[in-house]
Amino acid sequence: MPLALLALAVGAFGIGTTEFVMMGLLPDVADDLRISIPAAGHLVSAYALGVVIGAPLLAAVTARMSRRTVLIGLMVLFVLGNALSALAPDYHWLLAARFLSGLPHGAFFGVGAVVATNLVAPQRKARSVSLMFLGLTVANIAGVPVATLMGQDLGWRATFLGVSVIGAAAIASLFLLIPKDHTHAPSGGLRGELVALRSLPVWLALGTTVAGFGALFSAYSYVTPMLTDAAGYADASVTLLLALFGVGATIGNLVGGRLSDHSLRGTLFGGLTSMVVVLLLFPLLMGAQWSAALAVTLLGTAAFITGSPLQLMVMEKASAGPSLASSANQAAFNLANAGGAWIGGLALAAGFGVTSPALAGAALAVLGLAVAGVAHAVDRRRGPLSGRERVIATHVPEQAETVHG
Numbered sequence: 492m493p494l495a496l497l498a499l500a501v502g503a504f505g506i507g508t509t510e511f512v513m514m515g516l517l518p519d520v521a522d523d524l525r526i527s528i529p530a531a532g533h534l535v536s537a538y539a540l541g542v543v544i545g546a547p548l549l550a551a552v553t554a555r556m557s558r559r560t561v562l563i564g565l566m567v568l569f570v571l572g573n574a575l576s577a578l579a580p581d582y583h584w585l586l587a588a589r590f591l592s593g594l595p596h597g598a599f600f601g602v603g604a605v606v607a608t609n610l611v612a613p614q615r616k617a618r619s620v621s622l623m624f625l626g627l628t629v630a631n632i633a634g635v636p637v638a639t640l641m642g643q644d645l646g647w648r649a650t651f652l653g654v655s656v657i658g659a660a661a662i663a664s665l666f667l668l669i670p671k672d673h674t675h676a677p678s679g680g681l682r683g684e685l686v687a688l689r690s691l692p693v694w695l696a697l698g699t700t701v702a703g704f705g706a707l708f709s710a711y712s713y714v715t716p717m718l719t720d721a722a723g724y725a726d727a728s729v730t731l732l733l734a735l736f737g738v739g740a741t742i743g744n745l746v747g748g749r750l751s752d753h754s755l756r757g758t759l760f761g762g763l764t765s766m767v768v769v770l771l772l773f774p775l776l777m778g779a780q781w782s783a784a785l786a787v788t789l790l791g792t793a794a795f796i797t798g799s800p801l802q803l804m805v806m807e808k809a810s811a812g813p814s815l816a817s818s819a820n821q822a823a824f825n826l827a828n829a830g831g832a833w834i835g836g837l838a839l840a841a842g843f844g845v846t847s848p849a850l851a852g853a854a855l856a857v858l859g860l861a862v863a864g865v866a867h868a869v870d871r872r873r874g875p876l877s878g879r880e881r882v883i884a885t886h887v888p889e890q891a892e893t894v895h896g
Contacts, residue, residue, distance in 0.1 A: 534589045540590060570658035607620050692866055704794065706855035709835035712848065722780050739791025743795035758799075766852075
């Protein structure tokens with residue numbers, strides 16, 4: 492695999508760290524700024540809102556720019572947002588800075604996925620995307636725990652300064668390692684990107700992302716009370732257990748990338764089916780500490796097996812203008828985060844028990860399977876060319892333009 496993928500992974504590592512570290516810093520931020528924990532929780536929502544708005548907006552605005560330039564510019568915006576977070580004088584400034592930090596998130600992964608697939612041979616497309624996302628999953632194992640400890644020992648502002656340094660390293664890596672000849676501006680520009688978004692298969696792929704990852708966040712948002720109240724773990728053990736989720740996510744990401752290069756749709760259906768099974772077993776697995784630890788690991792594995800195929804499915808269906816659709820898939824991921832947490836909360840509020848969010852997640856995973864099934868049926872009806880199993884393996888518009896141009 493080319494070293495350029497390392498540059499993308501470094502950026503993904505920084506983004507993953509800043510996205511999830513706020514959960515661990517909420518008490519410190521609340522104490523320092525003299526606000527309530529629920530008010531501090533709005534800082535998480537502000538970041539997610541930035542992702543949802545920024546992903547399609549920035550991808551559209553930069554449609555005619557070199558993708559290498561776009562990636563570097565997005566990381567500059569990322570560094571600026573995190574530096575302003577560290578310097579924020581009060582809660583409202585921090586809220587605005589967190590929103591700014593979230594703006595480049597989705598577009599970076601969306602454009603980065605397109606660049607990654609154009610750096611490798613056709614039969615390694617999915618693995619290239621999974622290696623970029625490796626930065627995100629490793630952030631959950633190493634970046635978030637280290638950044639949380641830094642914030643607790645040195646103050647939460649030090650954490651965001653540290654993330655800014657990671658972003659600066661990503662900028663240098665992108666500048667040095669991303670080749671210019673693979674990242675030229677797409678000839679279709681914004682019009683081509685928008686036309687690609689009018690496709691029904693693209694929207695079905697995005698719907699699968701919302702339902703499939705909504706299943707994950709329905710359970711994962713409430714995994715701490717499951718581990719403490721159902722499995723009997725002490726509060727101090729939860730951080731280590733969440734690192735196990737990161738280990739599982741890393742394994743699932745790598746496995747999903749490798750399998751998707753052989754059968755995209757088979758990997759997608761297999762990952763969603765695994766999600767259904769794991770989430771249905773959650774109430775049973777939370778009955779003992781050893782099996783609860785296994786459940787958290789399996790949840791990460793099953794969920795992230797679907798990550799690469801879902802990203803590449805969107806890119807395949809929008810092959811004439813993949814950057815905007817690929818970025819929109821990141822917005823869909825964050826909608827899944829918010830929607831899944833809301834649905835899981837409804838199950839808890841209804842009094843169905845501490846593990847009920849997992850069962851609600853299983854229902855969402857079944858819905859994801861249903862949407863993926865409809866997408867498969869639409870592909871079959873439209874003909875064999877629209878239902879290829881290997882994403883962009885036989886149609887690589889970027890490379891074709893490079894050869895003929």
